Amino acid sequence: MPDDLSNxxxxxxxxxxxxxxxxxxxxxxxxxxxIYEREVERIFHGRTWNFVALECEIPQPxxxxxxxVGPTPVIVAxxxxxxxxxxxxxxxxxxxxxxxxxxxxxxxxVCPYHQWTYDLTGNLIGVPFRRGLNKEGGMPKDFRPExxxxxxxxxxxxxxxxxxxxxxxxESIEDYLGPxxxxxxxxxxxxxxxxxxxxxxxxxxANWKMYHENLKDPYHATLLHAFLVNxxxxxxxxxxxxxxxxxxxxxxxxxxxxxxxxxxxxDSKKQMRAFKEGMKLEDExxxxxxxxxxxxxxxxxxxxxxNLITQRELNTLGVRHIxxxxxxxxxxxxxxxxxxxxxxxxxxxxxxxxxxMGPSGFLGLEDNEAMKFVQQGMVRSVSDTNYVALGDRxxxxxxxxxxxxxxxxxxxxxxxxxxx
Ligand SMILES: [Fe+2]
Numbered sequence: 001m002p003d004d005l006s007n008x009x010x011x012x013x014x015x016x017x018x019x020x021x022x023x024x025x026x027x028x029x030x031x032x033x034x035i036y037e038r039e040v041e042r043i044f045h046g047r048t049w050n051f052v053a054l055e056c057e058i059p060q061p062x063x064x065x066x067x068x069v070g071p072t073p074v075i076v077a078x079x080x081x082x083x084x085x086x087x088x089x090x091x092x093x094x095x096x097x098x099x100x101x102x103x104x105x106x107x108x109x110v111c112p113y114h115q116w117t118y119d120l121t122g123n124l125i126g127v128p129f130r131r132g133l134n135k136e137g138g139m140p141k142d143f144r145p146e147x148x149x150x151x152x153x154x155x156x157x158x159x160x161x162x163x164x165x166x167x168x169x170x171e172s173i174e175d176y177l178g179p180x181x182x183x184x185x186x187x188x189x190x191x192x193x194x195x196x197x198x199x200x201x202x203x204x205x206a207n208w209k210m211y212h213e214n215l216k217d218p219y220h221a222t223l224l225h226a227f228l229v230n231x232x233x234x235x236x237x238x239x240x241x242x243x244x245x246x247x248x249x250x251x252x253x254x255x256x257x258x259x260x261x262x263x264x265x266x267d268s269k270k271q272m273r274a275f276k277e278g279m280k281l282e283d284e285x286x287x288x289x290x291x292x293x294x295x296x297x298x299x300x301x302x303x304x305x306x307n308l309i310t311q312r313e314l315n316t317l318g319v320r321h322i323x324x325x326x327x328x329x330x331x332x333x334x335x336x337x338x339x340x341x342x343x344x345x346x347x348x349x350x351x352x353x354x355x356x357m358g359p360s361g362f363l364g365l366e367d368n369e370a371m372k373f374v375q376q377g378m379v380r381s382v383s384d385t386n387y388v389a390l391g392d393r394x395x396x397x398x399x400x401x402x403x404x405x406x407x408x409x410x411x412x413x414x415x416x417x418x419x420x
Contacts, residue, residue: 017420022408023389027378030207035418036327042417043306044070044324049156049163049176051308051321052076052086054335056160056194062105062120068323068331069164070307074153075099075109076162079120084157086164087122087150102199122150159189161319177304178245180397184252184302187295188312193340197351200334202359206371208324209414211332212303214367216251216406218242219390224370226274227362231287233257233299233314240401241297248395248409249305254297257289257314286352289314305410313363315346316353328375334358 015035018024029035044050052067053076064077066089073089091098091111098111098118108125109118117126124145132138153164158173174182204211214220218240222229243252269275281287289298293312302310309320317338323331334357338350356363378386391403395412398405414420 015420017415018385021393022395022411023387023393025386025388025407025411027381027384027386030209030375030378031327033327036324038418040070040072040324042419044072045166046417047165047167047170048306049165049170049173050306051161051304051319052164053084053162054160054194054196054319054337055084055157055162056196056337057103057335058084058162060105062107063103064099064106064109064120065103066099066101068307068321069153069166071324071326073097074164075122075150076164077109077120077122084155084162085121086153086155086162087118088153090150091116092124092148092150093127118150122152124148124150159186159191160194161189177250178247180243181245181250181252181302181304184243184254184295184297184300185304185310187293187297188300188310188317190294194337195340195342195347197336197338197347197354199336200358201331202368203325203329203331204368204371205329206368206375207327208307208322208330209410210371210374211309211320211322211330211367212305212410213407214371215253215301215303215309216242216410217404218253218255218401219404220370221253221255222272222401223274224366225363226276226366227356229272229274230276230279231281233287238401239296239399241399242397242403242406244396244406244409248413251303251406251410253299253301253303253406255299256296257298283352285349286355287314288349288353290346290349303406303410305413311357313356314353315350316356317350318354318357328379332359 015028015032018026050069052069052074053065057065058076058078061078061080061082064075067074067076074086075089076086078084089097089099093114093116096111096113099109115128116124119125127139130139153166154168154170156163156173163173177185239256241254243254298314300312307322311318311320318334318336321333325331336354338347355361358364359368388404388407391398391400391405394405395409396405
């Protein structure tokens with residue numbers, strides 16, 4: 001075992017899971033710097049496929065995107081032959097994050113500090129004054145540029161979505177996702193070419209895992225989200241599924257809006273404080289659902305471990321890229337898209353419905369606030385565990401709505417990987 005691993009194993013003796021029961025999650029999972037460092041090492045830099053880009057963001061040779069694997073800055077670039085390369089955004093000389101624009105087109109990457117230059121695959125191709133000046137100074141005689149390329153990651157794509165890994169021997173993305181999660185992934189990425197519609201970026205003052213948990217939690221949807229409840233998008237009584245892959249780490253939160261307005265029974269109305277009878281939108285086109293997917297679900301939100309959310313909410317489509325920034329904060333990058341063959345009217349519909357999403361969206365807003373409240377509660381409290389028992393301790397795929405089964409499945413996998 002390398003030294004750094006044995007050191008961090010020793011440091012974790014303070015962190016012992018309260019018992020073997022997954023219904024108790026210790027607060028330190030969300031607040032400890034040591035735990036966070038181990039997550040970066042074992043999860044984001046470990047045997048995982050991490051989302052880095054959509055192919056439509058880097059459409060032509062020379063296109064690039066500044067991205068992240070976990071907290072680690074990377075560059076995603078399309079080479080002249082069309083192939084996609086992902087390498088660390090860290091100059092081999094002094095470690096500067098050399099690529100600064102979010103997206104663009106270039107022939108090469110030049111570090112702004114000392115102008116060391118790299119090609120579109122991350123190879124070092126230029127070092128100014130390599131042989132010194134007037135035969136003085138410069139690199140040692142045995143300097144070999146090919147020993148100082150940018151650190152290259154493994155890359156794979158599925159239907160226009162680009163993933164990268166620090167591991168060299170990853171299984172295929174299809175095997176990584178498993179058949180049940182792949183089915184809903186492919187319903188969204190159905191082979192049509194994607195058209196980029198825009199971005200949102202926001203920081204959330206909460207632990208990154210909470211975003212996964214939020215989208216493995218159908219319970220909150222009918223309680224927190226007044227918009228969902230009042231306009232019939234999701235109420236207690238909808239057909240719903242919480243699908244979990246065999247490893248427990250990925251999931252799909254799915255629901256089907258009935259064609260007819262659902263009659264909410266009196267007991268459910270009482271339990272859902274956000275429910276108000278008779279609310280109506282001024283512009284009812286907002287909630288139109290144009291059937292376009294081979295899927296029984298009108299909504300699928302997928303949590304793809306460790307850093308990707310795919311969003312298909314009626315006709316508003318997007319991915320969310322989770323970039324952890326320590327235990328108490330993450331950056332969220334939302335990439336909204338449609339398809340290349342969309343009519344102008346369909347694009348307008350997607351953009352209009354996109355008001356549900358983003359940091360100030362009719363749905364997006366409340367999740368951010370709720371996660372902030374949870375983080376603040378845990379950082380400051382003297383109690384020490386979350387209680388996650390809904391759904392009678394079941395794990396794995398379920399079609400109940402009042403359950404936390406998928407959260408427990410995620411922690412079953414997490415504890416194995418983290419050695420907790
Ligand atoms: Fe939510």
